[in-house]
Amino acid sequence: MSSSPEDVRVSQQGATDHAEAFCTGCGTAECGGCRSDYDAPRHCPRCGHLLRTKVHPAGWAAECRRCDLEIRSP
């Protein structure tokens, strides 16, 4: 089942509205959050898989093809 963008919101700075199981920067479960302010999410916060990310001038959108999650900038 696909999550709507409202299910998991990741801010431009990297914080999420709900607990992340995996770091969106490095994709590990152990990391406290290494993604910088200037990186779009690279890994799925739910499963750690590499995301397919589209960056546009005013934001970004990303999808995980493993767990069917979609997230986007606010």
Add this chain to the structure above:
Amino acid sequence: MTTSTKTALTARELLRAAENALLDERRDLDAAELTALSTLPDDQIPALGALAHQVRLDRCGPAVEVEGILSAKTGGCPEDCHFCSQSSQFDESMPATPFLDTAEVVAAARETAETGATEFCIVLAIRGPDGRTVDRILELVPLIRSETGLNVAVSAGILSEDQSERFAAGGVHRYNHNLETAESFFPNIATTHTWAERYNTCKMVKQSGMELCCGALLGMGETVHQRIELLTQLQSLAPTEVPLNFLNPRPGTPLQIRKPIKPLEALRWIALFRLALPEVILRYAGGREITLGELQAMGMTAGVNALIIGNYLTTLGRSPEEDLQMLEDLKMPVGALTGVL
């Protein structure tokens, strides 16, 4: 006389000689002169930047050209550029996304236009375009132009002569193809194509009548001598625009272990790029946020007269509001530089 006084006098003499050459004799600096300026001590970098700013105002005027860029086809690139997260050649390659829908590209152009920008660049992570890709781009260019009024630039890799002619005839106003680095350093950066292939595409773009945008990426391990070599190679191409990138080491790439260059070093090279290329549109591009941090305004008074606003191809920029406020604070008007220089 102390050693530091001697150094300061030498620095003043070097700066005066460069000022005479650029503002009075109105000639370009050669490799020897640029090399001498590159050795100025750190405490002379503000003076070097001040000269570069004077040269920029004299040759280009006060306007700053603002541009938005969009990665319209991301990842899956067959080339092995060691700095790039979009190569498919590395272990942890970025998953590829297909060419964006027309609506997505036009929406991104609208986002750019809303900032007051005058330029929008469609970028594709490919070695070079096939016929279908050229057709797609040529559909998008007039559409974006008519929907937003923006000048449309394209970056789609190595071109054939026929493709270059088609882009020029189809309204592509400027074509981006970066040299990235000096010819002598290039084999350390990419092995799937040559520096000469890049250089030839750049020449072809100009011959076809498009403006050439040809950028550099600093901080990949090149020497000072190789940076000067690159500047002389850019002088020989005489591009309309030079986007100046600073390495933002990307995870999973061979250059991930490198450290970003230091802020003062970046300011030194911004100034040297302006002094080497006095009439060029010198654009702040990728990596400026992590390299310069709070010192980004200093680049605007050290030779930069254009910037990419908003996000980059795969990384994020600072907010457009921050950049526009910076320009307002500096009393630098936003405007197109095409046809002005």
